[in-house]
Amino acid sequence: MPRVIEYLDDTACSLGDCEAALAEHGFDPAEEESLLHAAQWLRRLGNNREFLAAIMLDELKSGTGGAEDASAYGAQVIMLSQLGRDFFMRANVWPSRDEYAFRASGRSAFSYELPHDHNFHFLTVGYFGPGYASDYYEYDYAAVDGVVGEKAGLRFIERSTLSPGKLMHYRAHVDVHSQIPPESLSVSVNIMHSGGAQGWLDQYKFDVEMDEISGIVSPGCGEIFLRVAVGLGGEDARDLAENFARSHVSDRMRLAALDAQAGILDAEKRDELWRQAEGNGSRLIAGEATRRRRELAEAC
Numbered sequence: 001m002p003r004v005i006e007y008l009d010d011t012a013c014s015l016g017d018c019e020a021a022l023a024e025h026g027f028d029p030a031e032e033e034s035l036l037h038a039a040q041w042l043r044r045l046g047n048n049r050e051f052l053a054a055i056m057l058d059e060l061k062s063g064t065g066g067a068e069d070a071s072a073y074g075a076q077v078i079m080l081s082q083l084g085r086d087f088f089m090r091a092n093v094w095p096s097r098d099e100y101a102f103r104a105s106g107r108s109a110f111s112y113e114l115p116h117d118h119n120f121h122f123l124t125v126g127y128f129g130p131g132y133a134s135d136y137y138e139y140d141y142a143a144v145d146g147v148v149g150e151k152a153g154l155r156f157i158e159r160s161t162l163s164p165g166k167l168m169h170y171r172a173h174v175d176v177h178s179q180i181p182p183e184s185l186s187v188s189v190n191i192m193h194s195g196g197a198q199g200w201l202d203q204y205k206f207d208v209e210m211d212e213i214s215g216i217v218s219p220g221c222g223e224i225f226l227r228v229a230v231g232l233g234g235e236d237a238r239d240l241a242e243n244f245a246r247s248h249v250s251d252r253m254r255l256a257a258l259d260a261q262a263g264i265l266d267a268e269k270r271d272e273l274w275r276q277a278e279g280n281g282s283r284l285i286a287g288e289a290t291r292r293r294r295e296l297a298e299a300c
Helices: 015-025 032-047 051-062 100-105 221-232 235-247 251-262 267-277 283-299
Strands: 077-082 087-094 122-128 133-138 155-161 167-170 175-180 186-193 204-207 212-216
Touching: 015 032, 015 077, 015 087, 032 122, 032 167, 032 186, 051 077, 221 235, 221 251, 235 251, 251 267, 251 283, 267 283
Parallel strands: none
Antiparallel strands: 077 087, 087 186, 122 167, 122 186, 133 155, 133 175, 204 212
16 A cells, blocks of 8 residues: 655645755655655645645636646646646545535546556645545556456555545555545645656556456547547558557557557458457557457457
8 A cells, every 4th residue: 555654744834835845856756865855845735724725715816727737637636836847746625425526526537436556656645624535455567468357466455544644655556546535525735756657657447356457547648649530531640550550669559559440440350450469469469459359259
């Protein structure tokens, strides 16, 4: 499960002080000193009981909100600071089942009861309210290929709550959690790492009862663009998809290119496409190609 960091410090700091400290020293979760330095400043920011309310009031008064900055994460996110290319800060609002936002949008809008890992490290502190609970698991990312239906090797650790003041380090490709709505409205504050390789590393969702990978949490925009471009037609788009399928450095993008091509083919030609893909040398693509051929056969 995520590492609980017992960093006792009653000092409170402003968001600006926290930003300055992180901008000067950075945030590299692979280095213990850097990790603990960031945790120290997140603890101090969490001790400031006024900064977030002031930000929210300013946005309400200005009428601009944070829609543009939060668009990649949804309405529950309040972007606090873009500190550099490799890390940023945000606050997350977690509604309870009794909140209108939950009733109107449903649990999926907040990733509740969606077991998933992360393809990035982040620090989080419980800031307001009782906090969400999670069922925590761990797994070996290097031991899976990422095929839907593949055994994940999940190991259940415990159920615990991100209670007020609790400071945790979520480890990329290790910690899996299924979040449970809090008893009442809650907020967490995070420092998010966003290294350059993140876009090429998968973030999975899981079926914990079957101990299987059930899908990718969020495909990259490049994959979506490619599927749309090929679907709309045009020789250039088809040529690009064929090129990506043959030689792209990312297995996931090669699979997306094959999916894009399959989307404009009839059943017989799709089966041939996936038959050839079974022998292309990638375990991910071979496994997904076999699964897709099986689905085609079952549909006939």
